[in-house]
Amino acid sequence: MTKLLEQAIDRVRALPPETQDEFARVLLRLAGDDDGIYRLTPEEEADLIEAEAEIARGELATDDDVQTVFSKYRL
Numbered sequence: 001m002t003k004l005l006e007q008a009i010d011r012v013r014a015l016p017p018e019t020q021d022e023f024a025r026v027l028l029r030l031a032g033d034d035d036g037i038y039r040l041t042p043e044e045e046a047d048l049i050e051a052e053a054e055i056a057r058g059e060l061a062t063d064d065d066v067q068t069v070f071s072k073y074r075l
Contacts (some may be wrong), residue, residue, distance in 0.1 A: 012023045018041060040048065
């Protein structure tokens, strides 16, 4: 193992377990050990459930809302 990789691993060890898992998934993906399935964190799953509920209630952005955001961030 290289010194740079050892440094990176030491830093990641100090992070919360959820963040360590995120780094591990990225590293495994980069190393070619990707099972092709993305696993949501509990927070991501809650956000997705809420987004699906908003869609079901018809709470969608209007075309004008979308254009406003695009105009703001378009380069």
